[in-house]
Amino acid sequence: MGYEAKKHIKIPMQQPIVVTADFYYQMPKDFTKAKRQLVQDGKLRPVVKPDIDNAAKGVMDSLNKIAYLDDNQVVGLITNKYYADEPKIVVTIEEWTA
Numbered sequence: 001m002g003y004e005a006k007k008h009i010k011i012p013m014q015q016p017i018v019v020t021a022d023f024y025y026q027m028p029k030d031f032t033k034a035k036r037q038l039v040q041d042g043k044l045r046p047v048v049k050p051d052i053d054n055a056a057k058g059v060m061d062s063l064n065k066i067a068y069l070d071d072n073q074v075v076g077l078i079t080n081k082y083y084a085d086e087p088k089i090v091v092t093i094e095e096w097t098a
Contacts, residue, residue: 001062001089013068016096018076021059023052024084039083046081055079059091067093 025046027039038044050058056079064071075096 001059001091002066005063005066005091009067012066013073013093013095015073016075017068017073018078018094018096019060019063019074020078020080020092020094021056022080022082022090023055024082024086024088024090026087027083027085044083046083048081052079052081055081059089063091063093067091 025048027036031039035044056077060071060074060077068074
C-alpha cells in the first residue's frame, strides 16, 4: 500500500484528516446466482477475516509518513467491506473541516 501511495502522494498532509478505506474481497466462485444478486443489491457483504479493524490498521500504518506526517492527525476513520469481482483496497484521504 505504501509503495503505491508514494506514486501518487508527493508531500504528506499536515492538517487533521478523515480517512475512508473500502476493502473489496473477491466474491467466492461458488456463490449462487441469488447470492450474487444480493451482493449487487448491497444486501450481502463479507463477514471474513481479517477483522476490519486489523485491515484498517495495516492501511493506516502503511500510509504513515507518506500520506500524512503522523496517524494522530486522523480524526475520522470510515471503513467498509464489500464483495467485488477483483480484490482491491480504495483509500480516500480528505482534510477535515469543521
